[in-house]
Amino acid sequence: MTDCILHHYDFSNFAEKARLALGFKGLAWGAVTIPPVAPKPDLVALTGGYRRTPVLQTGADIWCDTRLIVRELERRHPQPPLLPPALAAQAEAIAFWAENRLMRPITLYASGMNGDVLPPGLQADRSAMRGLPAPDEATMLRAARRNAPLARAQIPQIEAMLADGRPWILGAQPTVADLAVYHPLWFLTARTQRLAFELSGFSRLADWMQRVRAIGHGRPQPMPAQEAIAVARAATPAPLPPSAAQPEDPPLGSPVRVRADDNGQEITQGELVHLAADEIALRRVDERAGEVVVHFPRLGYDLRPARG
Numbered sequence: 001m002t003d004c005i006l007h008h009y010d011f012s013n014f015a016e017k018a019r020l021a022l023g024f025k026g027l028a029w030g031a032v033t034i035p036p037v038a039p040k041p042d043l044v045a046l047t048g049g050y051r052r053t054p055v056l057q058t059g060a061d062i063w064c065d066t067r068l069i070v071r072e073l074e075r076r077h078p079q080p081p082l083l084p085p086a087l088a089a090q091a092e093a094i095a096f097w098a099e100n101r102l103m104r105p106i107t108l109y110a111s112g113m114n115g116d117v118l119p120p121g122l123q124a125d126r127s128a129m130r131g132l133p134a135p136d137e138a139t140m141l142r143a144a145r146r147n148a149p150l151a152r153a154q155i156p157q158i159e160a161m162l163a164d165g166r167p168w169i170l171g172a173q174p175t176v177a178d179l180a181v182y183h184p185l186w187f188l189t190a191r192t193q194r195l196a197f198e199l200s201g202f203s204r205l206a207d208w209m210q211r212v213r214a215i216g217h218g219r220p221q222p223m224p225a226q227e228a229i230a231v232a233r234a235a236t237p238a239p240l241p242p243s244a245a246q247p248e249d250p251p252l253g254s255p256v257r258v259r260a261d262d263n264g265q266e267i268t269q270g271e272l273v274h275l276a277a278d279e280i281a282l283r284r285v286d287e288r289a290g291e292v293v294v295h296f297p298r299l300g301y302d303l304r305p306a307r308g
């Protein structure tokens, strides 16, 4: 039996980070395949609005964003650690660079060059997530050309991080930094080998990517979305630890809304039931999933009193 269910799809790079985290912990997990584009009614039955990928479910608790997903996996399965206390802050800082500076040029470059092998409607959906019109092929290619040099300015930095022969980004021990730096690079060649040449000549990087790949995905067990919703319905949200609210926060127990501050800004609304230094949790009752608690990190998310 598994207590973790991951809602994901194959070519999502953030999902690859979560799959590797599950693999690193040696877990069996329920694998629900979600659509790569909106609408995602079965996912939204659980999240209440959030539509990004991946989402972790443990019973009637729903964990949004891979930063929080990794932290929750670490809490449930501390060994082996992905956030060893002495390295956690550095690992998170490198992960922030990888996911906010390295990743976007790589995804724009790879998507522009691989338009023919990506699902129809994907680019229109991604542009809509940023409030932009659907791009045509020429626009995608221009974006790829603008972003290739930005990817090439950063890939050698990863080789440099490994220059002293260390096996992992932060030294002798793997951390979440390895997963976060790996997944954008993985995306470069996940669909085709067309851009593999961009990584050639970086031998330490290649050996390190092989080590990360070897972590694997643990034991995914395919699960229909209906079953995951039934799991939530049958479960009760886990008891919450004491809150650590800030003076500026909306009161606990009040109706609030949360949305991502960058892209995919669909709103999740509910009763504010938990606040920690970097976590927000809302309780909501869904027609299909019953009572669920939806968890978000604070960083990267916008918390406000609900309207009306």
Ligand SMILES: N[C@@H](CCC(=O)N[C@@H](CS)C(=O)NCC(=O)O)C(=O)O
Pocket (backbone or CB within 6 Å): 011, 012, 013, 014, 015, 036, 037, 038, 051, 052, 053, 054, 064, 065, 066, 067, 264, 300
């Ligand atoms: N900060 C989020 C980012 C998640 C994200 O942007 N995921 C992409 C897929 S790799 C996404 O949601 N794309 C739109 C979608 O899947 O609907 C996380 O760490 O989970």
